[in-house]
Amino acid sequence: MSSAPPTPVASPRQLPDLSDTAIAFADKSNADLWRATWLFRIIGNPTVSSIGQGFTTVAMALHLPIKGAIKATIFKQFCGGETIAESLETAARLAKSGIGTILDHSVEGQDDEDALDDTVTEVLRTIAVAKERKDIPFCVFKPTGISRTALLADVSAGKSLNAAEQAEWQRVQQRLERLCQAAHDADIPLLVDAEESWLQPAIDALVETMMARFNRSRAIVYNTAQLYRHDRLAFLKTSHTKAVEGGYHFGVKLVRGAYMEKERERAAEMGHPSPIHADKAAVDRDYDAAIVYCLEHLERIAFMAGTHNEKSSLLLARLMNEHGIAHSDDRICFAQLLGMSDNISYNLAPAQYRAAKYVHYGPVRDVLPYLIRRAAENTSVKGQTGRELGLMLAERRRRKG
Ligand SMILES: Cc1cc2nc3c(=O)[nH]c(=O)nc-3n(C[C@H](O)[C@H](O)[C@H](O)COP(=O)(O)OP(=O)(O)OC[C@H]3O[C@@H](n4cnc5c(N)ncnc54)[C@H](O)[C@@H]3O)c2cc1C
Numbered sequence: 001m002s003s004a005p006p007t008p009v010a011s012p013r014q015l016p017d018l019s020d021t022a023i024a025f026a027d028k029s030n031a032d033l034w035r036a037t038w039l040f041r042i043i044g045n046p047t048v049s050s051i052g053q054g055f056t057t058v059a060m061a062l063h064l065p066i067k068g069a070i071k072a073t074i075f076k077q078f079c080g081g082e083t084i085a086e087s088l089e090t091a092a093r094l095a096k097s098g099i100g101t102i103l104d105h106s107v108e109g110q111d112d113e114d115a116l117d118d119t120v121t122e123v124l125r126t127i128a129v130a131k132e133r134k135d136i137p138f139c140v141f142k143p144t145g146i147s148r149t150a151l152l153a154d155v156s157a158g159k160s161l162n163a164a165e166q167a168e169w170q171r172v173q174q175r176l177e178r179l180c181q182a183a184h185d186a187d188i189p190l191l192v193d194a195e196e197s198w199l200q201p202a203i204d205a206l207v208e209t210m211m212a213r214f215n216r217s218r219a220i221v222y223n224t225a226q227l228y229r230h231d232r233l234a235f236l237k238t239s240h241t242k243a244v245e246g247g248y249h250f251g252v253k254l255v256r257g258a259y260m261e262k263e264r265e266r267a268a269e270m271g272h273p274s275p276i277h278a279d280k281a282a283v284d285r286d287y288d289a290a291i292v293y294c295l296e297h298l299e300r301i302a303f304m305a306g307t308h309n310e311k312s313s314l315l316l317a318r319l320m321n322e323h324g325i326a327h328s329d330d331r332i333c334f335a336q337l338l339g340m341s342d343n344i345s346y347n348l349a350p351a352q353y354r355a356a357k358y359v360h361y362g363p364v365r366d367v368l369p370y371l372i373r374r375a376a377e378n379t380s381v382k383g384q385t386g387r388e389l390g391l392m393l394a395e396r397r398r399r400k401g
Helices: 030-043 046-061 067-072 074-078 084-096 113-132 149-156 163-186 200-214 232-246 260-270 280-296 310-322 342-351 364-380 384-400
Strands: 079-081 100-105 139-141 190-192 221-226 250-255 301-306 332-337 355-361
Touching: 030 074, 030 384, 067 074, 067 364, 074 079, 074 364, 079 084, 079 364, 084 100, 084 113, 084 355, 100 113, 100 139, 113 139, 113 163, 149 163, 149 200, 163 190, 163 200, 200 221, 200 232, 221 232, 221 301, 232 250, 232 280, 250 280, 280 301, 280 310, 301 310, 310 332, 310 342, 332 342, 342 355, 355 364
Parallel strands: 079 355, 100 355, 139 190, 190 221, 221 250, 250 301, 301 332, 332 355
Antiparallel strands: none
């Protein structure tokens, strides 16, 4: 390691400097930085990235021997390992910098019942591991990991289910109950990821039932609000009101949303108005308004700011100072994805803010859709790649002196 160790922020009232790359990359070797810079350059190039994504998908389907290459590059950047045991090494490394790990079993869109049951078994394992370790503050799962995607869409659309589908839906509810019960018994908050808008009504209804049951004394079950949707700020407020009326705590992860292009394409295809805000400025406005709202209702709300946006992260840090809220308050957490925005996580943690990383793990083949999303996001969303690259290049320059 060629950089200086992180120094704690001088005063708890002072805002962390998110541009401090020495702290952000303190646990990255020069070789790690070189590899990450190279990777972000490749995935930031739309032509190379799209050829790469297509080739990778076909090559994996044909069982071509490319697993090693994926594992040494994009997988190493964005994933903790293929198993929980492998990922715990990543967790230990993050813990040295005061950052928590959220083990995220990267399986999605699996439709057969055995695979859905396997997801439950795996998420239960993460809850059991989290119970034993202080560096794993949350667990998480994707609803499409425990339900057939088309079933979520049918229930969301209010379609009437036949007898077999009703039985299938009951099994989904039982899977969810098992996960929430285990999280409650282990006293580990459980995040439920948000999916596409046409799956979300069913998910929201299920999660609300679980919150009413398991969030009696504190938030154990967390829903996710995607603020790129123009209806989600109102949804956030309604969910809070329901929690107040129902005498339970509302747990929520605030994100902007990962499926913008897919949402817009589908809305256009169906001739519906898009559920997504027309521009980024409106999304940013709602995201920050959601932070303010949550912060002002902490007696009933616990929330996670799942974001790589520096302005939103600093807004939250500043408001916590202004409201006199302890940085370590367990109702507030900042979270980023492993391999992205280390400048946020690594600079918040020394100032005792609760910062955590989603650490995706799973066999390379299963993690591929997630990796392709990471590549696509870094190609399609203007700014993200430039932001990551700029920070890495600045740190490389700093190390060269
Ligand atoms: C810990 C964590 C958990 C997450 N969990 C989920 C989840 O459960 N479900 C989910 O969907 N996503 C999830 N995400 C991904 C997240 O929704 C965003 O895709 C990603 O974090 C980028 O947004 P940002 O706030 O980090 O930063 P920014 O770079 O400021 O924002 C980029 C985002 O803004 C929005 N956007 C960009 N351009 C436009 C435009 N022209 N019009 C409208 N909107 C625009 C898009 O949502 C885009 O992803 C998670 C992210 C993190 C860090």
